[in-house]
Amino acid sequence: MEWRNVRDNRKVHVNQNGSDQPGQQDKIYRTRTRMDENLLKTGDLSLILRRPTDEDENLYSCRVYNRKGDVLMEKQVWLKVKVPEQVEVESGEESVLLPCRTRESLDGDTKVEWVDRDNRKVHMYQNGSDQSGEQHQYYRTRTRMDENLLKTKDLSLTLRRPTYEDRGIFTCRVYSKDRVVLMVKQVNLWVKAQEQVEVESGMESVLLSCRTTEDLDGDVRVEWRDSRDKKVHVYQNGSDQPGEQDQFYRTRTKMDENLLENKDLSLTLRRPRERDSNTYICRVYSRDGDVLMEKDIQLQVKGQWFKCIFPIS
Incomplete structure (x- = not known):
């Protein structure tokens, strides 16, 4: 049994010989998917996708193959993901706050990454400090996070001098030292022209x-x-x-x-x-x-x- 992302043809989840095959998954889905452990008995091939974001919005296909590779069954599901929070600001304001808080326990190995709608790195925090060298040049000198975020668990991002070009979805991801995604939050920023x-x-x-x-x-x-x-x-x-x-x-x-x-x-x-x-x-x-x-x-x-x-x- 195989779930795939139709647009990019990425393997989302694979189950073979009665067990999951995480080594065959695309890395962006690793640790985020689950199927019924007794699917061979129940016939329930549904997929649970954890921490969905707008990047997961897509057409997904579920296929069942026999040992010869023939397709016995196929079903397609369209996933629509709504961004939960929207922030509005007028262009020219001194700054805007993109809120993000977590309940996860954070330590010195925690990595926090904000990216924009084009997957450009807006801000990165790792090894107990900001990593300005990792930022895209467009955002350099324009972002700030709480200096004590490991204690406060406040991962909100302050973006200075917001402009019309900044509008769009910003994604905050928290990674463990093993690169496992602990949390994802998205904020839709709407900037009005001055x-x-x-x-x-x-x-x-x-x-x-x-x-x-x-x-x-x-x-x-x-x-x-x-x-x-x-x-x-x-x-x-x-x-x-x-x-x-x-x-x-x-x-x-x-x-x-x-x-x-x-x-x-x-x-x-x-x-x-x-x-x-x-x-x-x-x-x-x-x-x-x-x-x-x-x-x-x-x-x-x-x-x-x-x-x-x-x-x-």
């Missing part, structure tokens, strides 16, 4: 305003992107970089020529149309690639209505 701008399609241009108090020098990089991660406008080394723009925006954007002096990073988008309705992110980088500032603006472009009058003869 500012909303409405304009009618057909207007000459629209201004997406962004100013900074940071001191800007010639090494600074200013980057506007949309929520689909397309580069809208790039400024670096004292001038615009049109070669880095996505073709969709080329020749349609403009920034202040003296932005280093004026600290005005606003973007003018020419000929806005309904397809330009999006969330736009302005990000300022230092020469080392650190994010100095971010701002999000949601642009809504309304379609125009035309009245047509036909003469009656």
Whole structure:
């Protein structure tokens, strides 16, 4: 008897010759599955999956084979996993707390790992301290956990300067020294754009305003992107970089020529149309690639209505 994850074709659980075969399981399911010990008598081939997360959402197949490898029976089950907790915050707030507490006993060998929806490492704690070198660069210097988490059992994550791009599901996992998952919790973070701008399609241009108090020098990089991660406008080394723009925006954007002096990073988008309705992110980088500032603006472009009058003869 074999349970598989249909999308990735991973072995979830295998039972052969009357006993489980954990060595054949994919490692992400190891220690998390169980079947009826008397399944040969009861005929109950149901699978229990412990600590389900949104990553487990999938189509699963249960197959029964004879000794020749012929399929005697197959059933498929669709698993839908709901994220239990949602946190809302406005972009531009100083920080947001992603709550997570445990009842598990934690010791010096405990490993705590937060990952985002793209499985990037947001924060890692191991061997009694944070492991900043393991973090994805996008989150470096932006996260914090309780220094006494082994005693308090509070594994909550503080995320500084949340932006629209941070939205999504964050997963906290706790591992034992043997890499066994002791606990999993997920939090859905919803980040609202700081500012909303409405304009009618057909207007000459629209201004997406962004100013900074940071001191800007010639090494600074200013980057506007949309929520689909397309580069809208790039400024670096004292001038615009049109070669880095996505073709969709080329020749349609403009920034202040003296932005280093004026600290005005606003973007003018020419000929806005309904397809330009999006969330736009302005990000300022230092020469080392650190994010100095971010701002999000949601642009809504309304379609125009035309009245047509036909003469009656």
